[in-house]
Amino acid sequence: MRETTTxxxxxxxxxxxxxxxxxxxxxxxxLPEQPIFYPVLNEDYAVRIARDxxxxxxxSGYVTxxxxxxEFVERYPVRQAGGETILELxxxxxxxxxxxxxxxxxxxxxxxxx
Numbered sequence: 001m002r003e004t005t006t007x008x009x010x011x012x013x014x015x016x017x018x019x020x021x022x023x024x025x026x027x028x029x030x031l032p033e034q035p036i037f038y039p040v041l042n043e044d045y046a047v048r049i050a051r052d053x054x055x056x057x058x059x060s061g062y063v064t065x066x067x068x069x070x071e072f073v074e075r076y077p078v079r080q081a082g083g084e085t086i087l088e089l090x091x092x093x094x095x096x097x098x099x100x101x102x103x104x105x106x107x108x109x110x111x112x113x114x
Contacts, residue, residue, distance in 0.1 A: 004068060010047075010048075010061060012061060013062075027099070036092060036093065039066075063111040
């Protein structure tokens with residue numbers, strides 16, 4: 001049994017619909033203006049983004065949780081994007097297919113805001 005790392009991703013309804021279309025197993029390709037896919041390392045930070053950014057922008061925000069193979073995900077350094085608990089990984093868009101291949105299990109919605 002391989003070790004996994006839990007990650008969270010705040011998302012809006014459009015991205016969530018694409019995740020659902022994948023069978024809850026993959027993140028959709030980035031748009032041209034999105035060169036980085038950034039999952040976050042704690043649920044609190046994901047909640048703040050989903051509630052405070054996604055809701056005003058699109059009417060709803062969701063917090064997802066998923067597991068990734070730890071050995072694989074360690075290639076991405078943890079980035080501090082603000083305060084001490086504002087931690088994320090920066091996955092280049094061109095590596096997203098490989099990242100998706102290392103997701104273990106399904107992507108779950110754990111919170112939603114409207």
